[in-house]
Amino acid sequence: MDSSYKDKKVITIGIVRDLTGLSERQIRYYEERKLIFPERTPGGSRKYSFSDVELLVEIANKIEDGVQTHEIRKEMIRAQKKQTQDEIRRKMIQGQLNAQFGLRKGPSA
Amino acid sequence: MDSSYKDKKVITIGIVRDLTGLSERQIRYYEERKLIFPERTPGGSRKYSFSDVELLVEIANKIEDGVQTHEIRKEMIRAQKKQTQDEIRRKMIQGQLNAQFGLRKGPSA
DNA sequence: CGTGTAAGGAATTCTGACACG
């Protein structure tokens, strides 16, 4: 829940290229394969976050290891699903606790 | 010492404009008055950090309150000097402690 | 499949200057 800087989409593709060492072609291709999801300016320029930059490096590393974009995508979907499940589980447990002991916003508040 | 994201100069002026609500003219003018120090791409485009974005908003607020850029600059230099002094003081104390009790990199390490 | 590249166009940014006040 602290998407202050890391997740803000504010970096243009040229900077991402310099930051990652990847080519713009690679960066755009990974988007085409649905591995990365930049936002757009009104004019159509892509905007990335620091998280995106890190993810791009991970993607490039996997490809270098011979993993295909389709496989990487499936991995990411799996990880995403697991995380969603974990969140649901956490919320259900929290709901049980609230029902038992009353309602609080969070720990120590 | 944690300049991971907040201090990295990666945001172009158009994004800064959208983030702050200031005009590009204002942003460039505050640089001319030496209140802000963006880096440059090889091609000459300005690059700002999230810290810069926050500072820009503070600057704009002060100007709105009638403070002149020259005054703001003096304030910033004062704050900068104080911080440098504080650092020197801290290091001297640390040096004393090390001389007395031996050498450690930092607390709890 | 993943990436390089040339092509043409559009969006972005730059500087220096004039204007107002």
Next chain:
DNA sequence: CGTGTAAGGAATTCTGACACG
């Protein structure tokens, strides 16, 4: 003093396509 704006040019980014393999 601080900001808007029009001007001309340069850097940046975009898309679709051809190439290689």
